[in-house]
Amino acid sequence: MRPFVVHRHSGHRGAVYALAVRQGRVLSGSGDGMVAAWGKDAASGEAVAQIGQSVFALAVLDHLDILLIGTEVGDLHVVDLSDRREAQRMVLHRRGIYRIVALDDQRVACAGGDGSLSVWGVRRDARGPQLTLQRHIPMAEEKVRDIAMDPARGQVAVACGDGTVRVLDAVDLNERLTLEGHVGGATSVAWHPGKPVLLSGGKDGHLRAWHAERGTPLLAQPAHRAGIYALAFDPRGALLATASRDKTAKVWRADDLEPLMRLDRTAGGHTHSVNHLCWLGDHLFTAGDDRMVIEWSSTDGR
Helix, strand or coil: CCEEEEEEECCCCCCEEEEEEECCEEEEEECCCEEEEEECCCCCEEEEEECCCCEEEEEEEHHHCEEEEEECCCEEEEEECCCCEEEEEEECCCCCEEEEEEEECCEEEEEECCCEEEEEEEEEECCEEEEEEEEEEECCCCCEEEEEEECCCCEEEEEECCCEEEEEECCCCCEEEEEECCCCCEEEEEECCCCCEEEEEECCCEEEEEECCCCCEEEEEECCCCCEEEEEECCCCCEEEEEECCCCEEEEECCCCCEEEEECHHHCCCCCCEEEEEEECCEEEEEECCCCEEEEEECCCC
16 A cells, blocks of 8 residues: 555644544644644645644534543633534643543543543533533553543543553443553553454554453554554554654554554655544544644555
């Protein structure tokens, strides 16, 4: 597979740290405090929100028409997308929020740089969006960098800076498994869409696979030369994409983690750290410290 760049989406004045998908468009959050929306194959973007703080995490709750924004200082902003109005601002984490993930239709979880996990009840009433803190759970002395929800098994994976991946029960949030494997810290997690497998990436640049129920290690391989900041499977479950501080993104075959594409500077990619990525249909979007959002496809239609 040979990659090619579809579009280089420019406009942010700071590093781009977060991506999310909403109604056929990709939202990007930047160090300039701006959240922008980009259409597939469209070069120009549209401003969605400006919060005045570096945006580290984004999550869209389509069923409630809500955008959640996590910042560098740990604030959680709630934006009503029906009128693009900030409805709430929650102050809890003492350091940045690195990931926001829906656990179900009524709860979201935030990964905090203060080493904790926060869980919020979310609803919409006549006043608009309403968030209420349900749990605040210390996880590690170091940062919590990522969260992944597995609805099929009712499990939540949490990547912790102490090198562990902790697997929690999604209902009561009790710990089921503690997986130790990443020297320097675990930084990313994702559940395989077609197998009972949990994948994790770490500061060590290694990609690891674990049995989802037993927690036994299945695979460990060097994937990047620096920390792996994000993992994402494509909508068909055939491809896995990884983003790294080593200035590259890579695409792997999901079944056996065979490398397929290296998305680096020579291929038209980022010149600095790749911080996040997401899929919009068959196109992969990557975000980096170079202030760019890059949209990728491949010559064989993947």
